Amino acid sequence: MSSQAPHPTLLIPGPIEFDDAVLQSMAHYAESHVAPGFVKTFGETLSMVRKLFQSSNPAAQPFVISGSGTLGWDIVASNLIEKGENALVLHTGYFADSFATCLETYGANATQLKAPIGERPSFEEIEQALKEKPYKIITITHVDTSTGVLSDIKRVAEVVRRVSPQTLVVVDGVCSVGCEEIAFDEWDIDVVLTASQKAIGCPPGLSILMLSGRAINTFKTRQTPPSSYYASIANWLPIMQNYENFKPSYFATPPTQLVHALHTTLSQITARPMSERYAIHAQASDRVKAAVADLGLQQVASKPENQAHAMTAIWLPEGLAPPDVLPGLLKRGVIFAAGLHKQVATKYIRFGHMGVSVTDPNRSDVDKAIAALKEALTEAKQAKGL
Amino acid sequence: MSSQAPHPTLLIPGPIEFDDAVLQSMAHYAESHVAPGFVKTFGETLSMVRKLFQSSNPAAQPFVISGSGTLGWDIVASNLIEKGENALVLHTGYFADSFATCLETYGANATQLKAPIGERPSFEEIEQALKEKPYKIITITHVDTSTGVLSDIKRVAEVVRRVSPQTLVVVDGVCSVGCEEIAFDEWDIDVVLTASQKAIGCPPGLSILMLSGRAINTFKTRQTPPSSYYASIANWLPIMQNYENFKPSYFATPPTQLVHALHTTLSQITARPMSERYAIHAQASDRVKAAVADLGLQQVASKPENQAHAMTAIWLPEGLAPPDVLPGLLKRGVIFAAGLHKQVATKYIRFGHMGVSVTDPNRSDVDKAIAALKEALTEAKQAKGL
Numbered sequence: 001m002s003s004q005a006p007h008p009t010l011l012i013p014g015p016i017e018f019d020d021a022v023l024q025s026m027a028h029y030a031e032s033h034v035a036p037g038f039v040k041t042f043g044e045t046l047s048m049v050r051k052l053f054q055s056s057n058p059a060a061q062p063f064v065i066s067g068s069g070t071l072g073w074d075i076v077a078s079n080l081i082e083k084g085e086n087a088l089v090l091h092t093g094y095f096a097d098s099f100a101t102c103l104e105t106y107g108a109n110a111t112q113l114k115a116p117i118g119e120r121p122s123f124e125e126i127e128q129a130l131k132e133k134p135y136k137i138i139t140i141t142h143v144d145t146s147t148g149v150l151s152d153i154k155r156v157a158e159v160v161r162r163v164s165p166q167t168l169v170v171v172d173g174v175c176s177v178g179c180e181e182i183a184f185d186e187w188d189i190d191v192v193l194t195a196s197q198k199a200i201g202c203p204p205g206l207s208i209l210m211l212s213g214r215a216i217n218t219f220k221t222r223q224t225p226p227s228s229y230y231a232s233i234a235n236w237l238p239i240m241q242n243y244e245n246f247k248p249s250y251f252a253t254p255p256t257q258l259v260h261a262l263h264t265t266l267s268q269i270t271a272r273p274m275s276e277r278y279a280i281h282a283q284a285s286d287r288v289k290a291a292v293a294d295l296g297l298q299q300v301a302s303k304p305e306n307q308a309h310a311m312t313a314i315w316l317p318e319g320l321a322p323p324d325v326l327p328g329l330l331k332r333g334v335i336f337a338a339g340l341h342k343q344v345a346t347k348y349i350r351f352g353h354m355g356v357s358v359t360d361p362n363r364s365d366v367d368k369a370i371a372a373l374k375e376a377l378t379e380a381k382q383a384k385g386l
Numbered sequence: 387m388s389s390q391a392p393h394p395t396l397l398i399p400g401p402i403e404f405d406d407a408v409l410q411s412m413a414h415y416a417e418s419h420v421a422p423g424f425v426k427t428f429g430e431t432l433s434m435v436r437k438l439f440q441s442s443n444p445a446a447q448p449f450v451i452s453g454s455g456t457l458g459w460d461i462v463a464s465n466l467i468e469k470g471e472n473a474l475v476l477h478t479g480y481f482a483d484s485f486a487t488c489l490e491t492y493g494a495n496a497t498q499l500k501a502p503i504g505e506r507p508s509f510e511e512i513e514q515a516l517k518e519k520p521y522k523i524i525t526i527t528h529v530d531t532s533t534g535v536l537s538d539i540k541r542v543a544e545v546v547r548r549v550s551p552q553t554l555v556v557v558d559g560v561c562s563v564g565c566e567e568i569a570f571d572e573w574d575i576d577v578v579l580t581a582s583q584k585a586i587g588c589p590p591g592l593s594i595l596m597l598s599g600r601a602i603n604t605f606k607t608r609q610t611p612p613s614s615y616y617a618s619i620a621n622w623l624p625i626m627q628n629y630e631n632f633k634p635s636y637f638a639t640p641p642t643q644l645v646h647a648l649h650t651t652l653s654q655i656t657a658r659p660m661s662e663r664y665a666i667h668a669q670a671s672d673r674v675k676a677a678v679a680d681l682g683l684q685q686v687a688s689k690p691e692n693q694a695h696a697m698t699a700i701w702l703p704e705g706l707a708p709p710d711v712l713p714g715l716l717k718r719g720v721i722f723a724a725g726l727h728k729q730v731a732t733k734y735i736r737f738g739h740m741g742v743s744v745t746d747p748n749r750s751d752v753d754k755a756i757a758a759l760k761e762a763l764t765e766a767k768q769a770k771g772l
Contacts, residue, residue: 026412070638102615205641229488252456256590
């Protein structure tokens with residue numbers, strides 16, 4: 001039986017339901033951040049982050065930093081690109097706009113390559129754009145949490161290496177790491193930035209990044225100093241290297257309890273092959289997508305190949321808005337999220353199906369949510385006379 | 387009886403020992419960051435931050451952001467001062483050097499006013515410096531964790547208002563908030579930045595700030611845009627205002643569990659007058675300082691008026707270094723910190739006496755630590771033949 005107090009099941013695209021052991025790690029007693037016990041925990045955690053990314057290249061470097069996923073954008077924007085350099089931002093929803101704004105804050109020229117809502121830029125468009133001017137970085141939102149659109153980062157990376165080999169491939173993996181396949185070394189990716197609270201299954205408060213040797217080298221050969229302090233790779237790189245070698249090191253106090261929780265969830269995740277974890281998420285996703293179709297509903301992500309496997313953004317029937325449906329779900333013990341993409345936020349809802357809600361065989365969260373959605377929709381339509 | 391696993395008592399100047407209820411809040415079940423339950427928790431937490439600073443001026447604004455205390459420097463440096471403007475940094479230890487580096491990263495001209503180790507710049511020197519050129523901000527480390535030197539921020543603020551009234555008074559309160567007196571409104575302070583893991587008694591991972599109306603206005607009348615994204619007041623101000631008004635709002639996912647823990651500890655702290663809390667810390671400090679003198683030892687902070695009330699930096703006897711003493715303390719169930727001030731780090735140790743270790747009448751942490759220190763020193767001297 002769960003040690004958690006009774007509560008509605010949180011099925012939004014992050015934060016997600018937590019495993020009991022992960023939450024218990026959050027209540028770890030006080031430790032010095034430079035004492036051997038915590039140093040070991042942090043060092044092991046960093047090594048497990050490598051496994052999470054299926055990476056064994058020692059030139060790559062994981063980072064775990066106190067902050068939200070958003071901080072990862074600042075780390076990219078203030079370290080890996082300089083004032084006046086170009087960034088190509090592939091747009092599949094809300095988060096590309098924000099990443100572009102962050103890049104521009106630090107002086108980069110961000111060019112957005114947009115697709116209609118629910119779609120993604122084509123490989124031909126990407127290739128064409130890369131040929132037009134030299135881009136220091138290209139950014140791809142692996143799964144845009146606002147639309148549920150999945151990008152094919154493997155193929156994008158292939159296009160980049162063929163057309164513009166020096167361009168850094170930067171993946172926003174906030175809603176994909178731990179549920180969508182990522183082969184960091186094999187696909188020749190330069191940066192994946194993510195956060196703790198989605199498919200990694202840890203409470204929010206950790207910015208997690210993986211940088212390739214190429215990315216580290218790009219940072220080291222900057223013409224100008226990094227344009228931030230808290231987000232500076234120069235400040236964090238020695239800290240991460242030291243902890244991973246079990247040496248204490250200080251730049252800023254690490255969030256010791258969150259690191260314990262990350263250690264616990266990564267121990268669980270990396271105990272099994274990542275391929276198995278991806279397959280479980282894909283199976284659950286198939287089940288959700290089939291149920292959505294059975295209800296006569298469409299997804300925001302319009303094509304099977306661009307639909308995320310750990311969340312589903314669902315267009316509501318004409319005449320219904322999120323406030324008509326979400327309370328009916330809550331009444332049935334299930335929490336979904338409202339829309340987030342500004343242009344269409346009132347027309348769809350988002351269902352997160354990741355982490356223990358799909359991997360723990362003792363939980364029936366997805367079935368419960370599908371049943372609740374069906375009932376809540378019927379109820380909402382009746383109330384509106386639809 | 388404590389619900390925590392047995393562990394040595396952590397008496398470093400942060401992180402500190404935690405109250406059981408605070409740690410239990412860290413294990414709170416998953417919640418949406420925009421659902422009514424969490425919105426209420428966050429809103430109440432922000433209101434309690436005002437009480438922590440004894441502030442009732444509605445023009446002032448508290449901020450609680452995912453990150454370490456260090457992030458507070460970036461928030462100041464990228465929002466409240468612009469490229470080429472001057473910052474006067476009062477130096478009482480390690481943290482002034484770092485704050486100055488952060489300010490320079492964002493383009494400010496930082497002038498450090500230094501004092502010998504263990505002392506602080508005089509009010510005359512501060513007045514003289516303020517008359518030499520226009521300073522946009524002055525920064526004061528309230529308690530420098532590397533030296534245990536306490537600054538008199540009330541009197542510094544008085545000098546500033548008399549000599550250079552437009553200069554923003556910025557206090558680094560990482561090691562002072564919750565244990566040293568701060569009357570934010572009454573003393574006319576513009577910024578206090580702090581972190582969760584010291585005298586506030588919450589696990590690490592929260593950057594906490596209080597900004598005056600003058601500081602907010604300085605930000606709003608900038609000539610250039612803020613030079614960071616994650617640390618931008620423009621991004622966070624509406625979020626904090628909305629949550630405090632119990633309206634959900636999104637810029638980055640807040641660290642929900644840490645916010646619950648902060649809510650719990652602030653509920654405990656603000657249930658009693660702040661003056662009582664300061665007095666308890668002062669009494670414990672007197673006891674520690676007397677014991678240190680009884681052992682024939684000197685403090686790094688050389689004068690009674692500049693000695694912090696929640697930590698004591700203690701010079702070791704000639705011939706002893708931290709590795710000679712800290713293991714003997716650990717053997718007796720007590721953890722102190724080694725020195726941190728680069729020039730003298732091997733010559734002193736640091737004893738943190740704050741939070742539940744001094745406020746909880748059921749704990750005897752300070753007595754235990756004093757006894758352990760006495761024994762460990764005797765043992766270390768014998769081992770060295772001193």
